[in-house]
Every structure is written in C-alpha cells, then in structure tokens.
Amino acid sequence: MKIQTKYFGEQEISASDIISFPSGLPGFNEIKQFVLLPFGEVFYILQSVDEKNVAFVVTSPFSFFSTFMVDLPDTLVKQLSIESEKDVSVLVIVSVKNPFNQSTANLKAPVIINTARKLGKQYIPETSSYALSEPLVQTNNQKGA
Amino acid sequence: MLILTRKQGESIRIGDEIEVKIVAVEGDQIKLGITAPRDIDIYRSEIYEAIQKENSQAVSDQLPADVLQTMKTLKKKNK
Numbered sequence: 001m002k003i004q005t006k007y008f009g010e011q012e013i014s015a016s017d018i019i020s021f022p023s024g025l026p027g028f029n030e031i032k033q034f035v036l037l038p039f040g041e042v043f044y045i046l047q048s049v050d051e052k053n054v055a056f057v058v059t060s061p062f063s064f065f066s067t068f069m070v071d072l073p074d075t076l077v078k079q080l081s082i083e084s085e086k087d088v089s090v091l092v093i094v095s096v097k098n099p100f101n102q103s104t105a106n107l108k109a110p111v112i113i114n115t116a117r118k119l120g121k122q123y124i125p126e127t128s129s130y131a132l133s134e135p136l137v138q139t140n141n142q143k144g145a
Numbered sequence: 146m147l148i149l150t151r152k153q154g155e156s157i158r159i160g161d162e163i164e165v166k167i168v169a170v171e172g173d174q175i176k177l178g179i180t181a182p183r184d185i186d187i188y189r190s191e192i193y194e195a196i197q198k199e200n201s202q203a204v205s206d207q208l209p210a211d212v213l214q215t216m217k218t219l220k221k222k223n224k
C-alpha cells in the first residue's frame with residue numbers, strides 16, 4: 001500500500017511492516033499504526049501510516065547514551081505480548097533542533113516495540129531520573145545518562 | 146468533572162474495575178491507593194502532560210535541509 005510520509009514523500013509499504021500502537025502515544029492517542037523507516041545509519045522515522053505529519057525522529061538510546069537502562073515491568077511485557085528480550089526494541093524520541101547539536105532525546109519515556117508481534121507503546125516509568133530533553137551531544141562535562 | 150468528598154479510608158469506584166481509595170491524609174499530602182486492570186496505565190498527571198507536550202513539540206519541527214542531511218550522514222560509533 002502507498003502512504004504519505006513527512007520526510008520521504010510517497011512510500012510503498014506492506015501490511016507486515018505496520019507496527020500497532022494500541023494506545024497511540026501521549027498527545028496522539030488516536031494514531032495507532034506506524035512504520036519504522038531508516039533515516040541514515042543512526043536514526044529512524046516512526047511514521048504514522050494515516051497522518052503524514054505525525055512522524056517522530058527516533059534512535060536507539062544506546063547509540064548516544066551507553067549507560068542507558070530501562071526495566072520493563074510485567075504489565076508492559078503483557079501489554080506488548082513480549083515473549084523474549086530478543087524481540088524488544090527500545091527507541092527514544094528525538095527533538096531535532098537547528099543546529100543539530102542542540103537536539104535532545106526523551107529518555108524519560110522510551111518507545112518500546114515488540115518486533116516479533118509488531119506492537120509498540122511509549123513507556124512512562126513510575127519514577128525515572130532520566131531527562132525529558134537530554135542533549136544528544138554531551139558537552140565537556142560528559143554527564144552521560 | 147465530577148466533584149465529591151471522601152474521608153480517609155473511603156474509596157471511589159470508576160466503572161466496574163477501577164477503585165481509588167484515600168489511604169492516608171498527612172497535611173497537604175494525600176496518599177491514594179488505586180486498583181485497576183493491568184491493561185490500564187496510571188500516571189501522575191503532570192508527568193503524562195509533560196510527555197504529551199514533548200511529543201507534540203518533537204513532531205512539529207520543520208527541519209531545514211542541512212540539519213536533515215547531518216542526521217542522514219551520521220555514522221554509527223564503533224565501540
């Protein structure tokens with residue numbers, strides 16, 4: 001099927017590419033179908049199948065924050081029908097700025113995807129010491145995550 | 146919004162499967178106990194709203210071509 005995308009124009013996708021987000025995402029609760037499109041080597045675009053302009057820049061947090069950790073509670077594991085950690089993909093939403101080195105990542109609410117069942121959700125931990133807007137490019141202080 | 150008053154120890158039922166109990170009242174802090182099905186998520190409102198706002202901002206950016214180019218050509222770090 002053909003979809004309209006924010007960064008790639010018209011794209012051909014197949015039904016098996018579609019990742020379902022049964023709860024949508026906070027702020028976008030009605031948007032429940034996405035595809036993940038690579039954007040270079042490091043980034044992906046989490047693109048809504050139906051709404052061209054709902055497209056999140058995402059990346060693996062481990063690419064930028066080597067000590068990042070997330071512990072998935074049983075309720076989330078059940079909600080996403082996760083059967084093996086091999087099937088889990090952790091992504092974070094990037095707020096891209098101009099210039100690029102001022103961009104930030106939302107480490108407080110990572111996006112968790114069960115790649116085997118194509119189910120996803122933005123997970124908001126009960127408590128998190130991570131930042132909502134953590135700079136991607138660390139300054140000389142090298143705070144890390 | 147439904148407004149009602151409860152005393153410590155009393156509770157409220159929302160639908161058939163959700164219960165909110167006033168567990169303790171200590172000064173201006175009210176401890177709530179919430180019972181809900183596993184598929185219903187419970188958040189502190191200010192945190193949920195902050196995520197909503199951050200998501201909306203992340204989506205609304207109109208990025209210039211040179212920023213997009215920088216992103217596309219960034220290479221994976223070799224550890």
